[in-house]
Amino acid sequence: MTTDGHLELPGYAHVYSGKVRDLYAPLGADGAARQDQLLLVASDRMSAYDFVLDTPIPDKGAVLTQMSLWWFEQMADLVPHHVVSTEVPAAVAGRAVLVERLAMLPVECVARAYLTGGGLNEYRSTGAVSGVELPAGLVDGSPLPEPIFTPSTKAPMGEHDEPIPFAGVVDEVGQALAERARDLTVRILQRGNEIATERGIILADTKVEFGLRGLTLGEGEDERAAIRDRGADCEIVLADEVLTPDSSRFWPAESWEPGRQQPSYDKQYVRDWLTSSASGWDKSAGEAPPSLPEDVVAQTRAKYVEAYERLTGQTFRA
CATH class of the missing domain: 3.30.470.20 (ATP-grasp fold, B domain)
Known part of the structure; x- marks a missing residue:
C-alpha cells in the first residue's frame, strides 16, 4: 500500500484514483504502460456529500464489481461493455476487472x-x-x-x-x-x-x-x-x-410509499446517519465527516450484499 492509499501491483502502473475506484495500466514487455487497457479496481471506500469517508465498508468493492458484471450481461443486447477479462492479480481478485481504455x-x-x-x-x-x-x-x-x-x-x-x-x-x-x-x-x-x-x-x-x-x-x-x-x-x-x-x-417495492423518503439499498443509509444528530456533523460547515460507527458500517455492508443477492439470485462470496 502506498502513502496515498492505492496498492502496489507488480506488472501495473497506477494511473488515477477516484472517490471509489483506482485505475492501473498493464505494463508491456518493454516496461511501458499499455494505452489500450486499464485495470479497474473497486475499493471499499465510501463517498458521501462529495467527501471520501475515512471508514471503509468491508466487501463493498467486491459487491460493486460482481453486481456490475452481472448487469453487463443483462444489458449485452442493448450496448457492448468494456470488460476484457476478470483474470486479475490475486491482491484484487473479486473486485477488479481488466477493461478497454476508452x-x-x-x-x-x-x-x-x-x-x-x-x-x-x-x-x-x-x-x-x-x-x-x-x-x-x-x-x-x-x-x-x-x-x-x-x-x-x-x-x-x-x-x-x-x-x-x-x-x-x-x-x-x-x-x-x-x-x-x-x-x-x-x-x-x-x-x-x-x-x-x-x-x-x-x-x-x-x-x-x-x-x-x-x-x-x-x-x-x-x-x-x-x-x-x-x-x-x-x-x-x-x-x-x-x-x-x-x-x-x-x-424495496413492498415499503414504497410516495410522500416520504424511501427505505433503500443504496448509500442513503450512510447519508442519513451523517445528517442525523447522532453524527454531530454539519455538512454546511465544509469540514470532513466523522468516522462511521461499527453498526452503521455493518448495516451498510448488509444492505449492499442484500441488494446483490436479491437482484442476482446468487449468494455473495467475497
Whole structure:
C-alpha cells in the first residue's frame, strides 16, 4: 500500500484514483504502460456529500464489481461493455476487472423513473428536472409519467455535479451522440426495472458512464473536441459500473410509499446517519465527516450484499 492509499501491483502502473475506484495500466514487455487497457479496481471506500469517508465498508468493492458484471450481461443486447477479462492479480481478485481504455463522454448520463433526491429539489424550485417539465403535484417517491434523461456536468473530485439540459449534452458531444447516450441511458434504466421489479425492487434512478471505441486522436488533439467532432462515428460502450448501489437508487417495492423518503439499498443509509444528530456533523460547515460507527458500517455492508443477492439470485462470496 502506498502513502496515498492505492496498492502496489507488480506488472501495473497506477494511473488515477477516484472517490471509489483506482485505475492501473498493464505494463508491456518493454516496461511501458499499455494505452489500450486499464485495470479497474473497486475499493471499499465510501463517498458521501462529495467527501471520501475515512471508514471503509468491508466487501463493498467486491459487491460493486460482481453486481456490475452481472448487469453487463443483462444489458449485452442493448450496448457492448468494456470488460476484457476478470483474470486479475490475486491482491484484487473479486473486485477488479481488466477493461478497454476508452474515450469517456464528458457528461454524467442520468435517467430517472421516480422523483427523489436532487431531482426532487430541482423540481420543487422550477417544476422541471434538467430542463424536462414535469406534472404538478409530484412528491418524494412519485413515479414519473415515463423515464427521463437528466444529465449533469462531470465535476472534478470534491466539486458538485450540476444538472444540465439536453442541449448542454449536445454542446459537449454533438447532436447524434447526445441522442444515442440519452436513449441508451433511459433504456438501461427501463431494462433494469423490468428485471428488478420481478425481484421486488424498484430502481428509482441511475447514473451510467459511456465511452467510445475506435476514437483515434491526432498528435496534440484535444479529446473532448475529438468526441464532439467525430464521436458519432464511433461505437458507444457501457463502462465503469452499472446499476449498483453506488450509482443507483434501489427501493424495496413492498415499503414504497410516495410522500416520504424511501427505505433503500443504496448509500442513503450512510447519508442519513451523517445528517442525523447522532453524527454531530454539519455538512454546511465544509469540514470532513466523522468516522462511521461499527453498526452503521455493518448495516451498510448488509444492505449492499442484500441488494446483490436479491437482484442476482446468487449468494455473495467475497
